[in-house]
Amino acid sequence: MGQVPRQQAERGPGVSGGSAGRLSKVLVANRGEIAVRIIRALAEHGIASVAVHSDADEKALHVRLADEAIALGGTASNENYLDIEKIVRAAKETGADAVHPGYGFLAENAAFARAVTDAGLVFIGPSGDAIEVMGEKVAARRVAAQADVPQVPGTTEPVTSADEIRAFGAEHGYPVAVKASFGGGGRGMRTVAGPHEADDALEAAQREAGAAFGNSEVYLERYLSAARHVEVQIFADTHGNVVWLGDRDCSVQRRHQKLVEESPAPGLPDDLRESMGEAAVRLATAVGYVGAGTVEYLVEDGRFYFLEMNTRIQVEHPVTEAVLGMDLIAEQLRVAAGEPLSVLTSGPAPRGHAIECRINAEDTAGGQFVPSPGPIHALQVPTRAGVRFDSGYSSGDEVAPYYDSMIGKLVVWGPDRDTAIRRTLAALDELVVDGVPTTIPAAKAVLAHPDFAGVAFTTRWLESAVEFRAAAEAPPDAVEEDSDQSSRDEVWVGGRRYVIPFFSPTAAVAAAEPPARRSRGSGTRRKAAGRPGAGGSGAVSSPMQGTVIAVNVVDGDTVSAGQVLFVVEAMKMENPVRSTVDGTVGEIGVAVGDVVTAGSRLAVVVPA
Known part of the structure; x- marks a missing residue:
């Protein structure tokens, strides 16, 4: 060092x-x-x-x-x-x-x-003991039961076999959520729609949990398919004060990771809101909690269920700051210094409404949300009233492929929810991130949707109800380098089939070059030989730049359309790559640990 x-x-x-x-x-x-x-x-x-x-x-x-x-x-x-x-x-x-x-x-x-x-x-932060109990999700469920906090059916011990998933599904019904015991943020989580998905889901959840949190232990919960995700901010000090400081709605998610959050959670009855806050305080008190924490719930049909507790400051804490006029990081410093909380009464009334949009380096075309690292040529933040942008980047910085894809968080306050929505849309129009695709188009689609305005959404709403623009047509250089402009690559990502455009070899090489060799100005790219095969011919291509972390087939294997052949990890997200046809595998060109570019051919499946 x-x-x-x-x-x-x-x-x-x-x-x-x-x-x-x-x-x-x-x-x-x-x-x-x-x-x-x-x-x-x-x-x-x-x-x-x-x-x-x-x-x-x-x-x-x-x-x-x-x-x-x-x-x-x-x-x-x-x-x-x-x-x-x-x-x-x-x-x-x-x-x-x-x-x-x-x-x-x-x-x-x-x-x-x-x-x-x-x-x-x-x-x-909290003590190691509190983190161990509440950060380990199975143990947290036991504490929640003791503190009389409602929760969905789930296991009280870690699961180690797919048969346990099938048995749980037979008893409680599908879908079933396989979740990391020592983490959060959607990492190490897979949803199992039926018995046939249990093996792949368990293996993927364990692998991703181990990579993200250093522990591959997982547990099970009944997955509520029509629920909202609402969380309560809690704070506790060393003087025995434990309070809840409002709530946030985090239902707008893709791949179990949040895209848009808001505070206060809209449309909740006052008695339900208060019951959730009081339950969060009981939970924190039960483990002698100190510091900032978040208790997450699923809300469905007027009832709430404990989901997990995050024993840390939350990504979306700025929306709570915006409506309460507080600095939660400063509050953490107060507690760490042994001082009492600055707010000693639970449930302070929020002032106005705040919305946060996570701006990630991801290509949202067709709803794919493909991680897209690269240089940020220009970053321009709107300066209108009520707008804040928390970012780890500025113009000229590089979004590296080794970590998560977040560029920043656009936080917008308004005197009421309708104003906050309009102001956020205006700020999204003015926010400029030049150089990498971002989730700005997705955030616009969400906020402009009538379901969002009407609070008619659940955790599955974004992936099932929101339409995203199709992928752009191939650039002119692709036409010059290959006359087969009409060919397209078909890929499966996260269990969904997408049709993506032919990737120019020049762009693929540019994505693989180290930052020092990439152009930060004109965007010109070096040329390369060869091109990935088209999906219609059975070619299996990587939808993104990333690292191959699983190869599930060998040459000569017989596979079915939709079968997972490879898993490519990019920016802390695992992406299953599936066959688009029934056939026989041949020409496998990658191994575990290989770094591949977007559009790289991984194998060919000869149609049956």
């Missing part, structure tokens, strides 16, 4: 009121927009910051903003942001007295929290 001193910002007297006076330097064990958010909050309250970074993030915005930076090395997250020993050593070497984990990575890792405190440092 190498230490890079940064110019120290002018320091004030500490967090307002001296509430974090005992914190003088904090290491931020994260990256991207949440690291930037924390570093800026620290500077505002007179606390020095230390950034950590991988080799790929050496010039990242959070590194540039921090007072000091420590290089952890490597590119894959298990070499840096998930390495407990390296991070604790960095905190000790730089003289930090506290560590803020942000969200994701090690934020809900009990061993990390304990390692930080064992090193004599303050962990800005």
Whole structure:
């Protein structure tokens, strides 16, 4: 590890009121927009910051903003942001007295929290014991039952075989959710529609959970197919105060990951809202919780059911800040410094309405949401009233393929929900991210939809009811390089079939080039030989740049249309690639661990 001193910002007297006076330097064990958010909050309250970074993030915005930076090395997250020993050593070497984990990575890792405190440092979050109980979803279900919090049918022990999934489905019905026991955010989650999907779903959920959270344990829940996803923000201090601070609706999701969130959750009866908040407080009190946390529920037919508790600051916390006029990161600093909460009464009345749109580097054409890393040529943020943009990037930065795809979060406040919707649509029109495809078109489609205005949505609404524009036609250079312009590649992603345009070999090579060789100006691309075969002929192509993490067939295997042949991981998302025809597999050109470009041919299936 190498230490890079940064110019120290002018320091004030500490967090307002001296509430974090005992914190003088904090290491931020994260990256991207949440690291930037924390570093800026620290500077505002007179606390020095230390950034950590991988080799790929050496010039990242959070590194540039921090007072000091420590290089952890490597590119894959298990070499840096998930390495407990390296991070604790960095905190000790730089003289930090506290560590803020942000969200994701090690934020809900009990061993990390304990390692930080064992090193004599303050962990800005709950205790390792609370994380262990509530972060381990099976144990959290047991606590929820003891605290009289309603929950959907689920297992109270981890599952290890597909037969257990089939038995659960036979008893409680399908669909069944297979979920990571030690994580959240949709990572390590698969939905099983019937017995035949159990084997693949279990293997995929375990693999993704292990990669994202360092633990492959999973459990089961009955999946409510017509529910809304509503969560309650809770906070607790070391003085025995536990409060709930409003709620958020997070139902607009794709692949179980949120796209649009809002606060307060619209259309909830006051008594239901209050019951959810009180249940969240009971749950937090039962485990002696300290710090920021979120209790997530599914709401269906006027009833709510415990889903999970996230023992960290939540991605969508800014919408709560917007309607309550609070700084939840500053509140975390207060609690970590041993001070009481600034708000001691649960359920403060929200002022107006706030909406957050996650702006990710993903191509939404045809509803695919394909991760699309690359350089950001220009980033221009609207400056209209009530608009905030939390980002880990600025113009000229690169979205690397090794981590998640989030560029930033557009947060918009209005005096009422209708105004917030109109203002968000206007801000989306003005937000410019040039260089990579983004989820801006998807966010526009959501907010302009009458179902969204009428609060007629569920967690499955986005993928089942919202229409997305088709993929663009092949660019002119593709026509020049291959006369077969009409051919198309067919792929299966996440269990759904898509028709995507022929990928120009020049674009594929450009996606594979290291950042230093890519053009940041004209967008010109180097030429390459060959092209992926067309889907109609049985060719199986990768829908995105990524890493092959599973090859399920060998040459000569007989397969059926829709069968999973490969799994490609890109930006922390697993993407099953399926055969489009019945036939025989041949010409497998990749192995586990290979990095492939968008449109690369993985194999050929000779039609039966």
